[in-house]
Amino acid sequence: MLSAQTRALCEGEVLVSNVESSRLRGAEAWVLFRVRWQIELLFKLWKQHGRLDESRGQVPNRILAELYAKFIGLLVQHWLLLAGCWDLPNRSLVKGARVVRAWTERWIRVIHHPRRLAQVLKELLAAIRRASRQTMRRKEPNTWQRLGGVSSA
Template identity: 55%
Template sequence: QANVQVFEPGVDKPRDLAELIEAHGGGRVDIPIEIGTSQHLPCRLIAVRVPQEVADTRRRKLHEEARRRGQTISPTRLRWADWTILVTNIPADQLTVAEALVLGRIRWQIELLFKLWKSGGLLARWRTHRPQRILCEVYAKLLAMVVQHWVLLVSCWEFSDRSLPKAAQCVQKLALALTVNMTRRPRLVEIITAIRNSLANHARVKPRKHAPAAFQLLADPIRHGLA
């Protein structure tokens, strides 16, 4: 992030990030740092040198973006292309370098969840032009997404290889039954159990060899995090 200063612990003079990483040599860096301007926040700097072909691809994309925007690229940004850089406050005994890299690769999963709520819940579409009715419809859809997510949590959240969009379709097919029986506990339990049994064998994400799915990355962070 621009304008964020990096310090070595106990040192008041800021360090250039690229120089700090390169000063530790090797292909992997895992060191304590402090970041901030007026206040210094203790953090952990993780940096892993990427293969040459990956670095070349990053630099090519940087040049293409710069040409499109009519800008020039600083030498520092080009140097950063050699590294995958992460900053965290999670200690090493709770998060290994490989695990941190995997989490960095799948951080966009939360965006897919937001997309599921917005697109799957049709939050940006309505069937009226009257503001108050639009507001009521949006609130109703938001409540529906809360219920849908709650059902997914109790029915398939423990299965890491499930597709949430596919699982959501299963829930939506029984939306009327869920609504009618929301206050009828025995029947509600039966419906959720039926959904759970269905998702135990369906809505799977197929394993991929060349572009591992998120559940594969999480299952083997040592293999995929440092790949």
């Protein structure tokens, strides 16, 4: 059984950095720590929504080919997210990826028709932009809300 004093010591968290304390305040360090988590969320998006751990194949070469195809699809999806919503501070990559997947059949049908493809991609980017916004949260602010708070502090 832990003493009350030991439990109290376990409640704290320590961040270690090589940035001088005059250049990075404590609150800013915590925001940067949370921003790092955004990179983890990108990999999580790729793994979960890209279904990298699933395969219909039994033959090793087929499984490898399927994995490469999924990676290519994820790169195309990410490129569309970069073009469609990356500049939005309140973007939701999960919502944007959902839009990309919903539109996949449309742009695949016109992939060999450059003008039609350009039009479909233009419409897709607009749809991504509209659908990929996070809502504001009061209790647990999103990263973009925390970053806004640091820049105004």
